[in-house]
Amino acid sequence: EPEVTQTPSHQVTQMGQEVILRCVPISNHLYFYWYRQILGQKVEFLVSFYNNEISEKSEIFDDQFSVERPDGSNFTLKIRSTKLEDSAMYFCASSVQGAMTEAFFGQGTRLTVV
């Protein structure tokens, strides 16, 4: 069964460092998303991406965040200068069409900023 894969599964980084979280969406999917979940809290939308550009972003997705689809398979989330409060589980998701159809989630990257 096709699945969304994310690497690494766990990343520890020092405050102020840049991190790149990587995702390989399902191959025939056209819409890509990043969500985050701070421990004990709800899943929150960060950004959606379609046709090589950002479709929508939340207020969490400030200038410290960027997304890229550098080739035909990878979808990355970059955090330029990490803060302690960026510690969370980051989920990548993809869907065939917009979120009106099922979104498939990757297993997540647990980011710990120390």
Next chain:
Amino acid sequence: RKEVEQDPGPFNVPEGATVAFNCTYSNSASQSFFWYRQDCRKEPKLLMSVYSSGNEDGRFTAQLNRASQYISLLIRDSKLSDSATYLCVVTSNTGTASKLTFGTGTRLQVTL
């Protein structure tokens, strides 16, 4: 008012029990509705979509009341493996792609 509101639980029920979860949403323009399941420290997985006519999938029944902006999930004959957090999710199209808005989830613990 929260965009998607759920009772956080936990709901502790014995195996075989019937349990019902409720959810309300604030955005009347919401277009699609889902229940996702999330196991501890895992990714959310789609359990079922929710339609105005109501829909059933085995032991699971979902209902939507657009007038009341209310969604429900009923689990019959609970199994130990149903223990998880159940997430109420709504979407609205505000751009080319739409976003999922999650509730905080309701935790279910099924016991022997």
